[in-house]
Amino acid sequence: MSMLNTSDAHLPFPILIGDIGGTNARFSILADAAAEAVNFPNVRTADFKTIDEAILMGVFAKTDMRPRAAILAVAGPINGDEIPLTNCDWIVRPHTMLEGLGIEDVIVINDFEAQALAISALGENDRERIGTASRELVASRVVLGPGTGLGVGGLVHAQGSWIPVPGEGGHVDLGPRSMRDLEIFPYIETIEGRVAAEQILCGRGIVNLYRAICKADGIDSKYRDPADITSHALAETDKTAVETISLFSTYLGRLAGDLAMIFMAKGGVYLSGGISQKILPALRRSEFRAAFEDKAPHSHWLRAIPTYVVTHPLAALAGLSFYARQPASFGVSTEGRRWRR
Numbered sequence: 494m495s496m497l498n499t500s501d502a503h504l505p506f507p508i509l510i511g512d513i514g515g516t517n518a519r520f521s522i523l524a525d526a527a528a529e530a531v532n533f534p535n536v537r538t539a540d541f542k543t544i545d546e547a548i549l550m551g552v553f554a555k556t557d558m559r560p561r562a563a564i565l566a567v568a569g570p571i572n573g574d575e576i577p578l579t580n581c582d583w584i585v586r587p588h589t590m591l592e593g594l595g596i597e598d599v600i601v602i603n604d605f606e607a608q609a610l611a612i613s614a615l616g617e618n619d620r621e622r623i624g625t626a627s628r629e630l631v632a633s634r635v636v637l638g639p640g641t642g643l644g645v646g647g648l649v650h651a652q653g654s655w656i657p658v659p660g661e662g663g664h665v666d667l668g669p670r671s672m673r674d675l676e677i678f679p680y681i682e683t684i685e686g687r688v689a690a691e692q693i694l695c696g697r698g699i700v701n702l703y704r705a706i707c708k709a710d711g712i713d714s715k716y717r718d719p720a721d722i723t724s725h726a727l728a729e730t731d732k733t734a735v736e737t738i739s740l741f742s743t744y745l746g747r748l749a750g751d752l753a754m755i756f757m758a759k760g761g762v763y764l765s766g767g768i769s770q771k772i773l774p775a776l777r778r779s780e781f782r783a784a785f786e787d788k789a790p791h792s793h794w795l796r797a798i799p800t801y802v803v804t805h806p807l808a809a810l811a812g813l814s815f816y817a818r819q820p821a822s823f824g825v826s827t828e829g830r831r832w833r834r
Protein backbone atom coordinates (compact mmCIF):
# COMPACT_ATOMS: atom_id res chain seq x y z
CA MET A 494 0.00 0.00 0.00
CA SER A 495 1.42 3.36 -1.02
CA MET A 496 2.17 6.01 1.62
CA LEU A 497 2.06 8.81 -0.92
CA ASN A 498 -1.50 9.93 -0.28
CA THR A 499 -1.88 9.40 3.43
CA SER A 500 -1.98 13.12 4.19
CA ASP A 501 -4.77 13.62 1.63
CA ALA A 502 -8.31 12.95 2.80
CA HIS A 503 -10.75 11.68 0.14
CA LEU A 504 -12.89 14.32 -1.49
CA PRO A 505 -16.57 14.26 -0.54
CA PHE A 506 -19.05 13.23 -3.29
CA PRO A 507 -20.75 14.50 -5.40
CA ILE A 508 -17.60 15.70 -7.18
CA LEU A 509 -17.61 18.20 -10.04
CA ILE A 510 -14.85 17.45 -12.52
CA GLY A 511 -13.81 19.99 -15.15
CA ASP A 512 -11.37 20.16 -18.05
CA ILE A 513 -10.78 23.84 -18.73
CA GLY A 514 -9.15 24.40 -22.13
CA GLY A 515 -8.42 27.61 -23.99
CA THR A 516 -11.55 27.41 -26.13
CA ASN A 517 -13.79 24.87 -24.42
CA ALA A 518 -14.57 23.85 -20.86
CA ARG A 519 -16.07 20.43 -20.23
CA PHE A 520 -17.79 19.46 -16.97
CA SER A 521 -19.18 16.28 -15.41
CA ILE A 522 -20.50 15.32 -11.98
CA LEU A 523 -19.75 12.05 -10.20
CA ALA A 524 -22.57 11.33 -7.72
CA ASP A 525 -20.49 8.68 -5.92
CA ALA A 526 -17.51 6.40 -6.53
CA ALA A 527 -19.58 3.80 -8.40
CA ALA A 528 -21.92 6.08 -10.39
CA GLU A 529 -21.55 6.83 -14.09
CA ALA A 530 -20.38 10.41 -14.71
CA VAL A 531 -23.14 12.82 -15.69
CA ASN A 532 -21.73 14.90 -18.56
CA PHE A 533 -22.81 18.45 -19.38
CA PRO A 534 -22.65 20.13 -22.80
CA ASN A 535 -19.34 21.84 -23.72
CA VAL A 536 -19.11 25.42 -22.50
CA ARG A 537 -17.29 27.90 -24.74
CA THR A 538 -14.98 29.88 -22.46
CA ALA A 539 -15.54 33.05 -24.50
CA ASP A 540 -19.28 32.93 -23.65
CA PHE A 541 -18.75 33.55 -19.89
CA LYS A 542 -16.76 36.17 -18.00
CA THR A 543 -15.72 33.82 -15.22
CA ILE A 544 -15.45 30.09 -14.63
CA ASP A 545 -17.84 30.46 -11.65
CA GLU A 546 -20.50 31.90 -13.98
CA ALA A 547 -19.87 29.07 -16.47
CA ILE A 548 -20.39 26.48 -13.69
CA LEU A 549 -23.61 28.20 -12.54
CA MET A 550 -25.08 28.41 -16.05
CA GLY A 551 -23.50 25.37 -17.70
CA VAL A 552 -23.91 22.90 -14.82
CA PHE A 553 -26.02 24.09 -11.86
CA ALA A 554 -28.80 25.43 -14.14
CA LYS A 555 -29.05 21.97 -15.73
CA THR A 556 -29.17 19.67 -12.68
CA ASP A 557 -30.38 19.49 -9.08
CA MET A 558 -27.15 17.78 -8.03
CA ARG A 559 -24.89 20.09 -6.03
CA PRO A 560 -21.23 19.07 -5.87
CA ARG A 561 -19.44 19.14 -2.50
CA ALA A 562 -16.00 19.00 -4.13
CA ALA A 563 -14.38 19.95 -7.44
CA ILE A 564 -11.33 18.69 -9.33
CA LEU A 565 -10.35 20.94 -12.21
CA ALA A 566 -7.69 20.47 -14.87
CA VAL A 567 -6.39 23.71 -16.38
CA ALA A 568 -3.99 24.64 -19.17
CA GLY A 569 -1.42 26.71 -17.30
CA PRO A 570 0.84 26.68 -14.27
CA ILE A 571 -0.73 26.52 -10.80
CA ASN A 572 0.97 28.98 -8.48
CA GLY A 573 -0.99 30.52 -5.63
CA ASP A 574 -4.65 31.40 -5.20
CA GLU A 575 -5.20 33.05 -8.59
CA ILE A 576 -4.70 30.74 -11.55
CA PRO A 577 -4.69 32.43 -14.96
CA LEU A 578 -5.32 30.19 -17.96
CA THR A 579 -3.23 29.99 -21.12
CA ASN A 580 -5.21 31.11 -24.22
CA CYS A 581 -8.28 32.32 -22.26
CA ASP A 582 -9.26 35.27 -20.03
CA TRP A 583 -10.56 33.24 -17.11
CA ILE A 584 -8.74 33.31 -13.78
CA VAL A 585 -9.55 30.35 -11.54
CA ARG A 586 -10.01 31.61 -7.95
CA PRO A 587 -10.64 28.60 -5.67
CA HIS A 588 -11.51 30.81 -2.64
CA THR A 589 -14.30 32.47 -4.63
CA MET A 590 -15.59 29.03 -5.65
CA LEU A 591 -15.64 27.88 -2.02
CA GLU A 592 -17.63 30.98 -1.03
CA GLY A 593 -19.97 31.31 -4.02
CA LEU A 594 -20.70 27.79 -5.25
CA GLY A 595 -21.29 25.89 -1.99
CA ILE A 596 -18.26 23.67 -2.71
CA GLU A 597 -16.18 22.51 0.30
CA ASP A 598 -13.03 21.24 -1.35
CA VAL A 599 -11.28 22.22 -4.61
CA ILE A 600 -8.25 20.61 -6.28
CA VAL A 601 -6.67 22.18 -9.38
CA ILE A 602 -4.19 20.24 -11.51
CA ASN A 603 -2.49 20.69 -14.87
CA ASP A 604 -4.37 19.53 -18.00
CA PHE A 605 -1.62 17.12 -19.04
CA GLU A 606 -1.57 15.62 -15.56
CA ALA A 607 -5.24 14.82 -16.20
CA GLN A 608 -4.32 13.32 -19.59
CA ALA A 609 -1.64 11.28 -17.82
CA LEU A 610 -4.20 10.02 -15.26
CA ALA A 611 -6.42 8.98 -18.20
CA ILE A 612 -3.78 6.77 -19.86
CA SER A 613 -3.50 4.67 -16.70
CA ALA A 614 -6.72 2.88 -17.60
CA LEU A 615 -8.06 3.68 -21.07
CA GLY A 616 -9.99 0.75 -22.57
CA GLU A 617 -9.56 -0.69 -26.07
CA ASN A 618 -12.52 1.37 -27.34
CA ASP A 619 -10.88 4.60 -26.22
CA ARG A 620 -7.56 4.25 -28.07
CA GLU A 621 -6.21 3.01 -31.39
CA ARG A 622 -2.89 1.20 -31.54
CA ILE A 623 -0.31 2.49 -34.03
CA GLY A 624 2.18 -0.18 -35.09
CA THR A 625 2.37 -3.81 -34.10
CA ALA A 626 3.92 -3.64 -30.61
CA SER A 627 1.13 -4.72 -28.32
CA ARG A 628 2.56 -5.94 -25.04
CA GLU A 629 0.56 -4.19 -22.31
CA LEU A 630 2.70 -3.71 -19.21
CA VAL A 631 1.82 -2.04 -15.93
CA ALA A 632 4.78 0.30 -16.33
CA SER A 633 5.53 3.99 -16.83
CA ARG A 634 3.80 5.73 -19.71
CA VAL A 635 3.91 9.06 -21.56
CA VAL A 636 1.24 11.18 -23.21
CA LEU A 637 1.91 13.94 -25.71
CA GLY A 638 -0.78 16.01 -27.30
CA PRO A 639 -0.55 18.43 -30.22
CA GLY A 640 -3.45 20.90 -30.09
CA THR A 641 -3.36 24.67 -29.68
CA GLY A 642 0.05 24.04 -28.11
CA LEU A 643 1.99 20.84 -27.40
CA GLY A 644 1.40 19.27 -23.99
CA VAL A 645 3.42 16.45 -22.47
CA GLY A 646 2.77 14.41 -19.34
CA GLY A 647 4.60 11.47 -17.83
CA LEU A 648 2.90 8.74 -15.82
CA VAL A 649 5.43 7.00 -13.62
CA HIS A 650 4.53 3.67 -12.06
CA ALA A 651 6.17 3.36 -8.65
CA GLN A 652 5.31 1.98 -5.20
CA GLY A 653 2.13 0.46 -6.58
CA SER A 654 0.82 3.91 -7.60
CA TRP A 655 0.47 5.86 -10.81
CA ILE A 656 2.27 9.17 -10.43
CA PRO A 657 1.48 11.84 -13.04
CA VAL A 658 4.42 14.10 -13.87
CA PRO A 659 3.51 17.51 -15.28
CA GLY A 660 6.19 19.37 -17.19
CA GLU A 661 7.01 21.56 -20.15
CA GLY A 662 8.07 18.77 -22.49
CA GLY A 663 6.49 20.56 -25.44
CA HIS A 664 9.28 23.10 -25.26
CA VAL A 665 12.29 20.81 -25.72
CA ASP A 666 14.50 21.46 -28.76
CA LEU A 667 13.69 19.73 -32.03
CA GLY A 668 16.64 19.41 -34.41
CA PRO A 669 17.14 18.56 -38.09
CA ARG A 670 18.39 15.07 -38.84
CA SER A 671 17.85 14.10 -42.50
CA MET A 672 19.20 15.97 -45.55
CA ARG A 673 15.65 17.19 -46.22
CA ASP A 674 15.36 18.47 -42.62
CA LEU A 675 18.56 20.44 -43.18
CA GLU A 676 16.97 22.16 -46.20
CA ILE A 677 13.75 23.01 -44.34
CA PHE A 678 14.86 23.89 -40.78
CA PRO A 679 16.51 27.22 -41.68
CA TYR A 680 13.03 28.47 -42.65
CA ILE A 681 11.16 27.31 -39.54
CA GLU A 682 10.02 30.33 -37.52
CA THR A 683 11.88 30.17 -34.21
CA ILE A 684 11.12 31.35 -30.69
CA GLU A 685 14.05 33.50 -29.60
CA GLY A 686 16.25 31.65 -32.08
CA ARG A 687 15.13 28.19 -31.00
CA VAL A 688 13.09 25.51 -32.76
CA ALA A 689 11.19 24.31 -29.70
CA ALA A 690 9.03 21.26 -30.46
CA GLU A 691 5.93 23.45 -30.11
CA GLN A 692 7.11 25.55 -33.07
CA ILE A 693 6.18 22.56 -35.27
CA LEU A 694 4.03 20.07 -33.32
CA CYS A 695 0.77 22.01 -32.83
CA GLY A 696 -1.87 23.76 -34.95
CA ARG A 697 0.14 26.87 -35.78
CA GLY A 698 3.23 24.64 -36.04
CA ILE A 699 1.66 22.78 -38.98
CA VAL A 700 1.40 26.13 -40.79
CA ASN A 701 4.97 27.03 -39.78
CA LEU A 702 6.28 23.74 -41.18
CA TYR A 703 4.22 24.04 -44.37
CA ARG A 704 5.53 27.58 -45.00
CA ALA A 705 9.12 26.48 -44.36
CA ILE A 706 8.77 23.69 -46.94
CA CYS A 707 7.32 26.19 -49.45
CA LYS A 708 10.25 28.55 -48.84
CA ALA A 709 12.81 25.74 -49.12
CA ASP A 710 11.25 24.75 -52.47
CA GLY A 711 10.83 28.35 -53.67
CA ILE A 712 7.06 28.13 -54.10
CA ASP A 713 4.20 30.32 -52.83
CA SER A 714 2.32 29.08 -49.77
CA LYS A 715 -1.43 28.70 -50.32
CA TYR A 716 -2.82 27.76 -46.90
CA ARG A 717 -3.00 29.61 -43.60
CA ASP A 718 -5.26 27.27 -41.68
CA PRO A 719 -3.83 24.00 -40.32
CA ALA A 720 -7.14 22.24 -41.12
CA ASP A 721 -6.70 23.08 -44.85
CA ILE A 722 -3.21 21.60 -44.83
CA THR A 723 -4.29 18.38 -43.12
CA SER A 724 -7.35 17.95 -45.34
CA HIS A 725 -5.27 18.35 -48.53
CA ALA A 726 -2.64 16.04 -47.08
CA LEU A 727 -5.14 13.30 -46.22
CA ALA A 728 -6.89 13.63 -49.59
CA GLU A 729 -3.46 13.75 -51.31
CA THR A 730 -4.55 16.78 -53.31
CA ASP A 731 -1.50 18.95 -52.58
CA LYS A 732 2.09 17.66 -52.68
CA THR A 733 3.48 20.17 -50.15
CA ALA A 734 0.62 19.52 -47.73
CA VAL A 735 1.32 15.78 -48.01
CA GLU A 736 4.99 16.35 -47.18
CA THR A 737 4.04 18.67 -44.29
CA ILE A 738 1.95 16.01 -42.57
CA SER A 739 4.48 13.28 -43.41
CA LEU A 740 7.25 15.31 -41.73
CA PHE A 741 4.90 16.30 -38.87
CA SER A 742 4.36 12.57 -38.25
CA THR A 743 8.12 11.93 -38.37
CA TYR A 744 8.91 14.72 -35.91
CA LEU A 745 6.08 13.64 -33.59
CA GLY A 746 7.47 10.08 -33.69
CA ARG A 747 10.98 11.33 -33.01
CA LEU A 748 9.87 13.29 -29.95
CA ALA A 749 7.61 10.45 -28.76
CA GLY A 750 10.62 8.09 -28.93
CA ASP A 751 12.79 10.56 -26.99
CA LEU A 752 10.14 10.84 -24.28
CA ALA A 753 9.77 7.05 -24.15
CA MET A 754 13.50 6.80 -23.45
CA ILE A 755 13.45 9.57 -20.85
CA PHE A 756 10.59 7.99 -18.88
CA MET A 757 11.50 4.31 -19.60
CA ALA A 758 7.91 4.21 -20.83
CA LYS A 759 7.59 0.45 -21.31
CA GLY A 760 3.87 0.83 -20.59
CA GLY A 761 3.30 2.74 -23.84
CA VAL A 762 3.26 6.17 -25.43
CA TYR A 763 -0.09 7.86 -26.07
CA LEU A 764 -0.93 10.66 -28.50
CA SER A 765 -3.76 12.91 -27.35
CA GLY A 766 -4.75 16.47 -28.34
CA GLY A 767 -7.23 17.37 -31.05
CA ILE A 768 -4.73 17.06 -33.91
CA SER A 769 -3.72 13.41 -33.31
CA GLN A 770 -7.29 12.26 -33.89
CA LYS A 771 -7.67 14.52 -36.92
CA ILE A 772 -4.56 13.12 -38.66
CA LEU A 773 -5.07 9.51 -37.55
CA PRO A 774 -4.90 8.13 -41.14
CA ALA A 775 -1.47 9.79 -41.54
CA LEU A 776 -0.24 8.43 -38.21
CA ARG A 777 -1.22 4.91 -39.31
CA ARG A 778 1.29 5.19 -42.18
CA SER A 779 4.91 4.22 -41.58
CA GLU A 780 6.56 7.57 -40.74
CA PHE A 781 5.44 8.05 -37.13
CA ARG A 782 6.31 4.57 -35.96
CA ALA A 783 9.56 4.39 -37.98
CA ALA A 784 10.81 7.62 -36.37
CA PHE A 785 9.67 6.40 -32.94
CA GLU A 786 11.76 3.22 -33.26
CA ASP A 787 14.79 4.87 -34.89
CA LYS A 788 16.73 5.30 -31.63
CA ALA A 789 20.08 3.55 -31.89
CA PRO A 790 21.43 2.04 -29.71
CA HIS A 791 18.00 1.38 -28.16
CA SER A 792 15.84 0.64 -31.23
CA HIS A 793 15.16 -2.95 -30.12
CA TRP A 794 13.74 -1.57 -26.91
CA LEU A 795 11.56 1.04 -28.65
CA ARG A 796 10.23 -1.62 -31.05
CA ALA A 797 8.59 -3.39 -28.09
CA ILE A 798 6.79 -0.27 -26.80
CA PRO A 799 3.18 0.13 -27.94
CA THR A 800 2.01 3.51 -29.23
CA TYR A 801 -1.61 4.65 -29.27
CA VAL A 802 -3.78 7.53 -30.39
CA VAL A 803 -6.27 8.41 -27.65
CA THR A 804 -9.73 8.34 -29.25
CA HIS A 805 -11.76 8.96 -26.06
CA PRO A 806 -13.59 12.23 -26.73
CA LEU A 807 -13.22 13.44 -23.12
CA ALA A 808 -9.93 11.87 -22.04
CA ALA A 809 -8.95 14.50 -19.45
CA LEU A 810 -12.34 14.16 -17.74
CA ALA A 811 -11.93 10.38 -17.76
CA GLY A 812 -8.53 10.81 -16.05
CA LEU A 813 -9.99 13.10 -13.40
CA SER A 814 -12.79 10.65 -12.69
CA PHE A 815 -10.36 7.72 -12.31
CA TYR A 816 -8.58 9.82 -9.69
CA ALA A 817 -11.78 11.05 -7.99
CA ARG A 818 -13.06 7.48 -7.62
CA GLN A 819 -9.78 5.94 -6.41
CA PRO A 820 -7.41 8.64 -5.15
CA ALA A 821 -5.25 6.13 -3.26
CA SER A 822 -4.22 4.48 -6.56
CA PHE A 823 -2.55 7.70 -7.69
CA GLY A 824 0.33 9.73 -6.31
CA VAL A 825 -1.13 13.14 -7.07
CA SER A 826 0.59 15.76 -4.99
CA THR A 827 -2.03 18.26 -3.84
CA GLU A 828 0.35 20.50 -1.91
CA GLY A 829 -0.43 24.13 -2.78
CA ARG A 830 -3.20 22.95 -5.11
CA ARG A 831 -6.01 22.08 -2.71
CA TRP A 832 -8.33 24.55 -1.05
CA ARG A 833 -10.86 23.64 1.67
CA ARG A 834 -13.56 25.52 3.51
Ligand SMILES: Nc1ncnc2c1ncn2[C@@H]1O[C@H](COP(=O)(O)OP(=O)(O)OP(=O)(O)O)[C@@H](O)[C@H]1O
Nearest residue numbers: 514515516517640641696697719720723766767771
Ligand atom coordinates in the same frame (compact mmCIF):
# COMPACT_ATOMS: atom_id res chain seq x y z
N1 LIG B 1 -8.34 19.43 -39.06
C1 LIG B 1 -7.33 19.97 -38.40
N2 LIG B 1 -6.06 19.65 -38.71
C2 LIG B 1 -5.02 20.21 -38.04
N3 LIG B 1 -5.16 21.09 -37.08
C3 LIG B 1 -6.40 21.46 -36.73
C4 LIG B 1 -7.54 20.92 -37.37
N4 LIG B 1 -8.64 21.47 -36.80
C5 LIG B 1 -8.20 22.31 -35.83
N5 LIG B 1 -6.85 22.31 -35.80
C6 LIG B 1 -5.98 23.08 -34.90
O1 LIG B 1 -5.95 22.38 -33.65
C7 LIG B 1 -5.75 23.33 -32.61
C8 LIG B 1 -6.81 23.08 -31.51
O2 LIG B 1 -6.48 21.88 -30.89
P1 LIG B 1 -7.46 21.13 -29.88
O3 LIG B 1 -8.73 20.82 -30.58
O4 LIG B 1 -6.69 20.01 -29.31
O5 LIG B 1 -7.78 22.24 -28.83
P2 LIG B 1 -7.16 22.37 -27.36
O6 LIG B 1 -5.77 22.88 -27.49
O7 LIG B 1 -7.33 21.10 -26.63
O8 LIG B 1 -8.06 23.48 -26.75
P3 LIG B 1 -9.46 23.26 -26.00
O9 LIG B 1 -9.20 22.32 -24.85
O10 LIG B 1 -9.83 24.60 -25.56
O11 LIG B 1 -10.45 22.66 -27.00
C9 LIG B 1 -5.83 24.71 -33.23
O12 LIG B 1 -4.51 25.18 -33.44
C10 LIG B 1 -6.51 24.43 -34.56
O13 LIG B 1 -6.11 25.36 -35.54
